[in-house]
Amino acid sequence: MKPSIPKGTRDFGPQEMARRNYIFNTIRQVYELYGFQQIETPAMETLQTLMGKYGEEGDKLLFKVLNSGDCLAKVTDEELQERNTLHLAAKMCEKGLRYDLTVPFARYVVMHREELQMPFKRYQVQPVWRADRPQKGRYREFYQFDGDVVGSDSLLNEVELMQIVDTVFTRFGVRVQIKINNRKILSGIAEVIGAADKIVDITVAIDKLDKIGIDNVNAELREDGLTEEQIEKLQPIILLEGTNDEKLNTIADVLKNSETGLKGVQELRYILNMLSGNGQSSMVNGQCSMVNVQCSMVNELQLDLTLARGLNYYTGAIFEVKALDVQIGSITGGGRYDNLTGIFGMPGLSGVGISFGVDRIYDVLNQLDAYPKDAVTSTKLLFINFGEQETAYCLPIAAMARQAGIRTEMFPDSAKMKKQMAYANAKHIPFVALAGDNEIAAGKVTLKNMETGEQQLLSPDELVAALNG
Numbered sequence: 346m347k348p349s350i351p352k353g354t355r356d357f358g359p360q361e362m363a364r365r366n367y368i369f370n371t372i373r374q375v376y377e378l379y380g381f382q383q384i385e386t387p388a389m390e391t392l393q394t395l396m397g398k399y400g401e402e403g404d405k406l407l408f409k410v411l412n413s414g415d416c417l418a419k420v421t422d423e424e425l426q427e428r429n430t431l432h433l434a435a436k437m438c439e440k441g442l443r444y445d446l447t448v449p450f451a452r453y454v455v456m457h458r459e460e461l462q463m464p465f466k467r468y469q470v471q472p473v474w475r476a477d478r479p480q481k482g483r484y485r486e487f488y489q490f491d492g493d494v495v496g497s498d499s500l501l502n503e504v505e506l507m508q509i510v511d512t513v514f515t516r517f518g519v520r521v522q523i524k525i526n527n528r529k530i531l532s533g534i535a536e537v538i539g540a541a542d543k544i545v546d547i548t549v550a551i552d553k554l555d556k557i558g559i560d561n562v563n564a565e566l567r568e569d570g571l572t573e574e575q576i577e578k579l580q581p582i583i584l585l586e587g588t589n590d591e592k593l594n595t596i597a598d599v600l601k602n603s604e605t606g607l608k609g610v611q612e613l614r615y616i617l618n619m620l621s622g623n624g625q626s627s628m629v630n631g632q633c634s635m636v637n638v639q640c641s642m643v644n645e646l647q648l649d650l651t652l653a654r655g656l657n658y659y660t661g662a663i664f665e666v667k668a669l670d671v672q673i674g675s676i677t678g679g680g681r682y683d684n685l686t687g688i689f690g691m692p693g694l695s696g697v698g699i700s701f702g703v704d705r706i707y708d709v710l711n712q713l714d715a716y717p718k719d720a721v722t723s724t725k726l727l728f729i730n731f732g733e734q735e736t737a738y739c740l741p742i743a744a745m746a747r748q749a750g751i752r753t754e755m756f757p758d759s760a761k762m763k764k765q766m767a768y769a770n771a772k773h774i775p776f777v778a779l780a781g782d783n784e785i786a787a788g789k790v791t792l793k794n795m796e797t798g799e800q801q802l803l804s805p806d807e808l809v810a811a812l813n814g
Contacts, residue, residue, distance in 0.1 A: 353477070353485025360721060365488075365707055367720035368517075369470055372490050372701055375513050376468040379505055381492050384467050386449040389440045396441075398448045398658060398688065400545070406475045408485075409438035442474035446491040447658075447682070447698060454495055454696075455689040463496030470703070483674070484704055491679075493698030495686070500612060502697050503662045503681065504619045507646065510666060510677055510699060515643045517706070518715045520669040521676070522645045526652040527613050528659050528680070530596060533606015534650075537599065538578040540571055547571070548653035551583055555651070559583070582650060589617050589648040596650065612662060613648065620646055658682040664699060668709045676705045723752060726812060727774045729765050730756040731781055738785050739778070742805045749809045769795055776812060 350356065357365060373383075389410060396404055412418075416437045417425075424433065443449050446469050454461065470490040477483055492509065494502045507523060514521045528548070535544040546569035550562050557565075562583070566576050582599060585592050593614055600606030620642050652665055661681030668676055679699030686694040710716055726746055728739045739755060746753040754774070756765045769777050779791045784802070792808055793800045803811060 351485065353479035353483075355484070355486075359723065361707075363721045363723060364710065364716055365703065367716060368703055368706055368710070369490065371516050372513055372703075373468065373470070375509055375516070376492050378512075379466070379492075379509060381466045381468040384450075384453065384469055385471060386443070386446070386453055386469070388442060388472070390443050390449055390452065392439060392441045394452050394689075395444060395448060399444055400549075402549075403444060406477055407444055408442040408474045408476050409434050410440040410442065411437055412439055443471075444475060445473050446471060446489050446700065447493065450491070450493055450698075451682075451686045451696070452689055454694070455686055455691045458691060461496075464494050464502075465496055466492070466494045468492045481673075488703040490701040490703050491698055493696055495694055495696040498695045500615050500662075501619075503612075503616050506679065506697065506699050507616070507620055507642070507664065510664070511642045511644050513701070514666070517710060519706075519709055519713065520644065522647055522667050522669055523642070524647050524649040524652045524665045524667065525613065525616065526649055526663050527609035527661055528653075528663060529605050529609025529612065529661060530600065530650065531609075531653060533600040533603035533609060534579070534582055536603045536605065538575045540575050543569060543571060547579070551579075551651050552653035554583065585650055589646070592648045592650070593617075609661070616662060617646065617648070658684065660684055662697070671709045671712045673705055673709060676702045676709060678702075722773060722775070724754045724772060724774045725751050726753045726776045726778060727765075727769045727772075728753070728755045729762065729777060729779045730759045731779075732759045735780050735785070739780050739790070742778070742780075742790060742808065745805055746809055746812070749813055751809065751812050778808065 392407070392409065395407055399406075420433060420437060450467065450469065454465065468491060470488060472486055472488050474486050477485060479485055492506065494506075507525070510521075510523055531548050531551075532541070532544050535541050535547050540547065547566065550565040550569065553565070554562050559580075563576055566579070567573075571579075582596070585595060587595070593610055597607060597610045600610065649665075652663060659680040660683040663680035664678060665675045666677035667674075677699060679697070681695070681697040683695045684692075686692070686696065726743075728743050730736055736755065736759075743753050743755050756768065766777070768774075775795055777793045777795060779793065780789075784790050787802070789802050789804050790808060791800055792803050792811060801811070
C-alpha cells in the first residue's frame with residue numbers, strides 16, 4: 346500500500362524548513378525587540394477548555410480525541426443505535442487538538458497567574474488543527490505565531506502590535522494592507538438599528554462581504570431575522586468609503602446616541618493618530634525629533650467597518666492583514682479580548698494579541714520569491730573526500746571553519762569526484778575545498794567557487810577569512 350498523509354497536511358523537506366525557519370526567526374526577532382517572551386502549551390487541551398470559545402462554527406471544526414482505553418465505556422447500546430454524533434463525542438472524547446493559541450494562552454495565564462509579572466507579553470509558535478475543508482491557503486494542520494499582552498488596558502499595546510506587524514512584513518519585503526476596526530463600533534451599529542441582540546449574527550455576516558458579496562450578506566442577515574428596515578440602515582455603514590478620518594467622522598455621527606459605539610470610535614482614533622505620528626508631541630515633520638527615525642507606518646493602515654473577525658471573544662480593536670501582490674486570504678489577524686480569561690475564573694484581565702499565519706506567509710513568500718539567498722542556503726563549504734589520509738588532514742580545517750561560524754560538511758565517502766561535485770551542486774553549496782598530495786605538502790587547500798569556477802590555493806586561516814569576508 347502506497348503511504349500517504351491526511352488531506353490538509355504537508356511534509357516539509359530541508360529547503361522548505363530553511364524557508365520556514367527564516368519566517369520563524371524574523372517574527373521571533375521582532376517580537377523580542379518589543380519585550381515578548383516565549384512559552385509553549387500542549388497540543389491537546391481538555392474539551393472543557395476549548396468548547397464554546399470560538400462560536401458555533403468554531404466548535405464544529407474542533408478535532409476531538411477519543412478517550413484512551415475503552416472509549417465506549419460510558420456509551421449505552423441505545424445511544425450507539427441513535428447515532429447522534431455530537432452526543433457520542435461528548436461521552437467518548439474528553440480532549441481535543443488546540444484550535445488556536447489564544448484560548449490555551451488564556452488557560453495558561455489563569456493557571457500560572459501567581460508566577461507572571463503583569464503586564465505579561467508572550468509569543469508562541471506552534472501548530473494548530475482545524476477540521477476544515479482543505480483548499481488553497483487553508484490547511485487542517487498549520488502553524489500560528491502569536492503575540493499577546495495581558496494585564497494592561499492601555500491602547501499603546503494595540504499601537505505596538507500594529508508596529509510589530511508593519512516591521513515584520515517590511516523585513517519580509519511584502520507589501521500588505523492592515524485592516525482595523527473595533528467590535529464596540531459594530532455593537533453600536535447593532536444598537537442604533539434596533540438589533541442589539543443580533544450583534545453576533547451581524548458581525549458573522551458582514552465579515553463575509555469580501556467572499557460572498559453584498560447581496561448574499563443581506564440574504565444571510567434576512568435569514569438571521571433582521572427586518573428590511575434594519576438591513577437598509579446597515580447599507581451605508583457596510584459600504585462606507587473615504588479616508589480613515591472621514592470614515593471615523595461619519596460613523597461617529599451615525600453612532601452619536603450609542604455610548605458603546607462612540608467609545609469604539611475614540612479608541613480607533615487614538616490608535617490611528619499614534620501610528621500616523623499625529624498623537625506624539627515629540628514628532629517633528631513626521632519624524633522622531635531625538636533620533637530622526639521615521640515613526641509612522643510603512644504599510645497602509647485602513648479602517649474597514651466590514652471587518653468583524655468571526656471569533657466571539659473580541660471586544661475592542663480588531664486587525665486583519667492582506668497581502669497586496671498575492672491572491673490569498675488573511676495572513677495575520679487579531680484583536681482585544683477583554684473577557685477571555687473570565688471564562689476560566691479570572692475576570693477583569695484585559696488582553697490583546699495578533700496571530701501570524703505562518704503557512705500562508707510561507708505561500709506568499711514562495712510566490713513572490715522573496716527569500717534572501719543566505720536564508721535558504723544550508724551548507725556553505727564542502728570538503729571533498731579523497732581518502733583516509735586526505736580526510737585526516739581536512740578534518741581539523743573543517744573544525745576550524747565551523748568554529749568560525751561557517752556551515753561546513755565533509756563528504757563521508759571517497760567516491761568519484763563527479764559524484765561529490767554533483768552532491769555540492771544539488772545542495773547549492775557555493776564553495777568546495779580540495780586537498781590532495783600537493784596541498785597537504787604545502788599546508789594549504791584549494792578553494793573552488795562553484796558559481797564562477799575560480800580556484801584559490803589558501804592556508805586554513807586564509808580560507809576562513811575568504812569565506813567570512
